[in-house]
Amino acid sequence: MINRLFLLLLSGLALLPLAAAQARAEVCAVDALEHEVCLARPASRIAALSPGATELTFAAGAGERIVAVVDHSDYPPEAEAIPRVGSHSRLDLERLLSLKPDLVIGWVTGNPAEQLERLEMLGMPVFYIEPRTFAEVSGSIEQLASLTGSRQSGEAEAERFRKGMAVLAERYAEAAPVSVFYQVWDQPLMTINDEHWIGQVLQLCGGDNVFGGLERLAPRLDEEALLAANPEVILAGGRGEDNRDWLERWRDYPNLTAVARDNLFFVPPSLIQRPTPRLLEGSRRVCELLDKARERRGETVE
Numbered sequence: 001m002i003n004r005l006f007l008l009l010l011s012g013l014a015l016l017p018l019a020a021a022q023a024r025a026e027v028c029a030v031d032a033l034e035h036e037v038c039l040a041r042p043a044s045r046i047a048a049l050s051p052g053a054t055e056l057t058f059a060a061g062a063g064e065r066i067v068a069v070v071d072h073s074d075y076p077p078e079a080e081a082i083p084r085v086g087s088h089s090r091l092d093l094e095r096l097l098s099l100k101p102d103l104v105i106g107w108v109t110g111n112p113a114e115q116l117e118r119l120e121m122l123g124m125p126v127f128y129i130e131p132r133t134f135a136e137v138s139g140s141i142e143q144l145a146s147l148t149g150s151r152q153s154g155e156a157e158a159e160r161f162r163k164g165m166a167v168l169a170e171r172y173a174e175a176a177p178v179s180v181f182y183q184v185w186d187q188p189l190m191t192i193n194d195e196h197w198i199g200q201v202l203q204l205c206g207g208d209n210v211f212g213g214l215e216r217l218a219p220r221l222d223e224e225a226l227l228a229a230n231p232e233v234i235l236a237g238g239r240g241e242d243n244r245d246w247l248e249r250w251r252d253y254p255n256l257t258a259v260a261r262d263n264l265f266f267v268p269p270s271l272i273q274r275p276t277p278r279l280l281e282g283s284r285r286v287c288e289l290l291d292k293a294r295e296r297r298g299e300t301v302e
Helices: 002-025 051-059 077-081 093-098 113-121 134-148 151-171 197-204 223-229 245-252 279-295
Strands: 027-030 036-039 046-048 066-068 103-107 126-129 178-183 207-209 233-236 264-266
Touching: 027 134, 046 051, 051 066, 051 077, 051 103, 051 126, 051 134, 051 151, 093 113, 103 113, 103 134, 113 126, 126 134, 134 151, 134 197, 151 197, 151 279, 178 197, 178 223, 178 279, 197 207, 197 279, 233 245, 233 279, 245 264
Parallel strands: 046 066, 046 103, 103 126, 178 207, 178 233, 233 264
Antiparallel strands: 027 036
16 A cells, blocks of 8 residues: 555656646736736747737747738738738638637727627637837737747847837937827828827827827817917828828918928828837837928927
């Protein structure tokens, strides 16, 4: 009897390293809905259900593990070759399930809630993200790096982004204010408020968003409201990375300060309209453009 108990004890001890290794293999992170998502092992087959989620996953160092994306997931260039599973607003669930992801990255307000809930009911881990601040961009990178076992590269990229934004914040902390209108869409005419991450970029660069106090993140406007606000600078993207048509309409109003001073500036939308690490490049671009406006009135940022 004693020998038998001794053998059982030895066999139990032999299993302890395996159990410890399995415990160490589990990875967890808390998502934007404050749900803790835990995986038995780092994700190896990822479905990124928005262009922003795709960029953030690549930034986390796990791009080669993405097996499914949605339409318009075009950065980095390697994303173009990944299978599509519909659009961010309507997923092809059958196609998605056939690719057997072990982690789904959902966008809180961008993906259909009922479809993501369906995936969860089927036992698929869904990690929700929706970064709305600079800190949440870097935090999302680190969370995804944790879930995919790429912490070293993900943390390095998150730190690069944080430091870059901090440098801009320090440089422009005392910059002379510049009144700005940012056009996010043309028909209907839409802008952003100060709580939107683009609004935060404007503030970072010393911009005074003329519609920053509005309640909605992306409010609709009419031309009369813009004419009354009379911003010193108009920033706009467009339908495409080099389509400046949205700016041309304002030249019909030569009495606008932005038109009179030729402060109609184009910003490639992908650099600023996705909350990803490229927001650093977009912020640098915006700061440079506001510097141009200051120079045209005889002021500069040292």
